[in-house]
Every structure is written in structure tokens, then in C-alpha cells.
Amino acid sequence: MADGLTMTRRNMAHLVRTPEEVALYFLLPIMFVLVFGYVFGSGMALPDGGDYREFLLPGVFAMTMLYGLGATGSAVAVDAGRGVIDRFRSMPVARSALLTGRSTADLLRALLETSVLLVCGLLVGWEWHRGVGRALAAVALVLALRVAITWIGIYLGLVVRDPDTVGMIVFPLAFPLTAVSNVFTAPELMPDWLGTVAEWNPLSATVTAIRELFGNPGLGGGGWASDNALLLAIGWPVLLTAIFAPLSVRTYQKQGD
């Protein structure tokens, strides 16, 4: 527990010591909101006639969480590649400390990002319409998604062990996940089979669920996945975490064996 806290503090210290990286970090989601909101938003019509920026914001929340994969993965890969993990493992430190410290720090970081995005969203005319309680529940779902993605990122970093390679892998991994989802457009506008894939995408589950909780437009076209989005928005992160957290811990313990 104490070791985990020390590790969390370590990762938060990184944020403070590398302000330029942090600035870049926040720049990306803000850019997403501005570029997609105004460039695409002007020419994009929603099936139910809602405002595109209202539609887009929940998608950007989820997408920002997904792109956190790169930050988590590279940070872990740096530790793995440089032997920092070896040092931790040769010390009387709780075996889980490094990984739980990482995921806690990333969760705090995600909370910061989400706050920045909320403010940014409010500035471009997005709003929540169903009360603070539901809005907070939506934020909780976004963070749940980030937890699952953190564990995937940790696993990726431990396996790849090289931050540059992680950086190269993340985009081809994350881009189709955001494109074939309901982040930018409604799945019912896609070809049938693609729309089904998009609906079952874990990202879409979170996005549909939080659109509902925020009271934003763009509710799904009535497939099982979109009707049960709330269930899936909890189920997917739980499932992914249940797979990747133990996998990461095992890989961590066997580093360099």
C-alpha cells in the first residue's frame, strides 16, 4: 500500500517536472474538440437533428482516454527497457506496487484531462442536461474506461519494452477503434456489418452510455449493444481489466527471466 503510494507520487512528480509534456497532453483533446467540432461539425448532420458538438463531446472524452494508452505504455516501457523495473524487483518492494502506482497515477491524470475537457466543452457550447448526479456518473464511466486502457497500456509496455515502438504501435491500434465507433458518426450511417462492429466497440458502449447520462443527442439505432450501453460501459472495462491486470502482473514478475 505504502509502496503503491510512493510509486503514485513518483508518477505524479513526472507531471510536475515535465510541464511541456503535460501541455501537449492537454492540447490533443482540445484540438479534437476544436477541429472536429468546427471543421466536421459544420457539414455533419445527425439522424435525429441534434447539434454536432453536443454529439461529439462525449466521443472525445472516450477517445482521450483511449489515446492515454500511449502515455501509459511508453512510461512502462521506459522503466522496463532501462532496468528500472529490475531495480524495483530486486528491492523489498511489494510486487504490485509499480503497476498499481502507475494505474493510480494515470487515473489521477485522466481526472485532470476530463476536467480540462469539461471546461473546454462548456466553452464550445456543450452542456449536460440531466443534472450533476448523472454527469458525475458519466465521468465515472469515462474513468472506468481509462482504468481498463491503463492495464492494456501497462501490458503493452512490459511486453514491448521500448517506448518508441510503443508509440508506433498505439496509433494503428487506437485509430481504427475510434474510427469504427460512434465517436464521430452514428453507426447506423455505416454499412450494416461495420455498424454492428462499431456498436459493439467498447469505446461506443461508453460513449452511448455517457451521451445518455449527459442528455446529449445521438442515441443509438436500437441494436442490443446500444440499448444496453450502460451495462456494456461497465462490463467492457471490468472484463478488460480482469484480463489485462493479472496478465500484466504475471509479465512483470517474469521480466527478463
Next chain:
Amino acid sequence: MAEHAIVTEGLRKRYRDTYALDGVDLAVRTGTVHGLLGPNGAGKTTAVRALATLLRYDAGRAEIRGFDVARQPEEVRERIGLTGQYAAVDEQLSGRQNLVMFGRLHKLGRAAAKRRADELLERFRLTEAAGKNAGAYSGGMRRRLDLAASLVRSPEVLFLDEPTTGLDPRSRNDVWDTIRSLVKGGTTVLLTTQYLEEADQLADRISVIDAGRVVAEGTADELKATIGADRVEVVVRDAADLFGVAALISRVCGVEPETDQDTRRVSALVADRVTALTEVVRALHAAGVVVEDIGTRRPTLDEAFLRLTGRRTAEKSVSATGVAR
């Protein structure tokens, strides 16, 4: 207090069909420096990683301060420090933050961790750079910080895996001094190195390791006796002089020299290289032979291996590359 701080018997580790460790026996007396000398891929790093609880060995027994490495890894971890080939520090934190973090992980209280960090920074001449990101440190500074990090809790047994590889001579001497003062304080050190000189400078005893086995063990002097003495070498300008010079060296040094036609080189093993060199120079001058080059040479690790294993190190490192990690 037990006589031996590190004991291994028949330590084995296999990767696919290669043995990285093929029955390593070590016994390191408490409070001494033991050198593991060998080329890349010989199994030095694997041995250290096995002893530092980082990887599981397949067979054999290993004890650190009487604790079984496989069965009591926690007890072992509380007593060891490790400095690997890479400077394993957090480059995004300052030197001071690094040491405080490692102190906290070693269960020191916040104030104690800070105090210890300052002590170590002072001792490793890093006080001035204490607030700078470790990533901005020079190679030597980073290595010193790395060493400091492994000393946060004054380990009883310290593993140093090629601690001076890639360092300039001054930083290397710093590291050597540190190791010497640690041993004075009672720490037991297991040091891996590719450099005969380093083992010679620091180690009380040396195990020469090749293809996962200890091929020779002894003090530096004992090993040198096996490996062979220093050489005097002369390169003549005119190949016609080769045999004349060989005869001259044979007379002056009292040993039969080796000659190499292609490089026009005559070399002889000598007991006292400075005296031998002086006498050879004098004799050459008197004989009026023009030489291209003359000098003394200490035996290289290559020669040591050739003598101990009958093989060149180059071959070894090729066949064992896959095991190097």
C-alpha cells in the same frame, strides 16, 4: 557471522537449448570483492540476475547471507543492492527525488529518506546537480547516482554488473574508490567485468566464467600465473631482420620468442617487463637494428581465454549472443 556471504552450487539456467548457466559454483567470503570475469554472453549477467532474485534458475542452490534465493527471496532482497549495466534511475526525476523515492521504498520515513539522500548526494559529489533531472546527467554522474541508489539501505551484499562499462577513466576511478570504501565498511561485493584490469584492481578472488561455467578460480596473481606473464614486442622495419632480432631477444630475455612473418613482429613472455624492455632496447641499439615499434603488453582477456578454454572469445560471443540478456 557466516564465513561466506554468497554461495552457489551447480547453478543452472537454460534458455531453449543453450545453458546460460551450466553448473556455476561460487563461494564468496563475507567482506570481500569477488570478480566474475568473462566475455559477453559468458553468463555473468545471468548469474547476477539469478542471485538478485530477478530470474528463476532451473537447478542448483544459491544462498545470500544464509537465505535461499529461490525460497526466501524477500529476505534476500532486504540484504542486497544491485547496480546493473544500465543506469536504472528515473530520468524524469531529479537525482535527489530518485534517492528519496528509493529510500521510501526501503521503508525509510520521509525525513530519514531525505537525510539519507543528502548524505549520498554529498558522498557521490552530486549535491550541486541534486535538483536537476537525472536524464540531464552525464554518463558518469548517472552511474554514480545509480550506485548511490543501490546503497540507500547499506546492503550487506552488493551486485555490480559491469559498473564501469562506458565510463571515462576519471569516473571509472571514482567508482573503483567507492567500491573499495564500501568493502572497508564490511560490504560483500560480487562484481562482473570484461576487463582483466578491473578485476585485478578490485577483486580479492576472481572466477573466470565462460559458456556458463567457471573455468578458473583464484586470486589475480594465481590467475595471471595460469594466463601467462607480460610480453615484450618488437616490430622490425625489414623482415630480413626478423630472425636476428628473435635470436637477440632470446639471448637477452632468456626465453624463446614467437615470431610472425606477416606483421614482422617478435614477442616474448617476460617476468619483469620494464627491465626486459630496457635491455632489449639497449641490445637492439648496440646491434644497429632499425625497429618500427617496440613496447610491452599485458595479457589481454582474449589471451586469457585462449589459454583457459582453448578458444577465442570472439567465437564465444557469436555463439552465445542469444543468451546475453
